Amino acid sequence: MHPDARGQGYATEAADAVLRDAFGRGLPRVLAVTEPDNHASQAVCRRLGMTALGRTTRYYDTINELFEKLPS
Numbered sequence: 001m002h003p004d005a006r007g008q009g010y011a012t013e014a015a016d017a018v019l020r021d022a023f024g025r026g027l028p029r030v031l032a033v034t035e036p037d038n039h040a041s042q043a044v045c046r047r048l049g050m051t052a053l054g055r056t057t058r059y060y061d062t063i064n065e066l067f068e069k070l071p072s
Helices: 010-024 039-047
Strands: 030-034 051-056 064-069
Touching: 010 030, 010 039, 030 039, 039 051, 039 064
Parallel strands: none
Antiparallel strands: 030 064, 051 064
């Protein structure tokens, strides 16, 4: 996001819309990965109620923090 837009809740709002759409279409879970040092994105995941699953190398050929959300 552009630096001027950070901290305004736009990422959380957009991600929440994606989660609602995904679960509305019947997906059984949604995964998110962030770079280990990207604490802002990890905070968004936590605000959305995502569960931190730890580090993984399963995606994008690099180390990432993995988050999961199940339907409510």
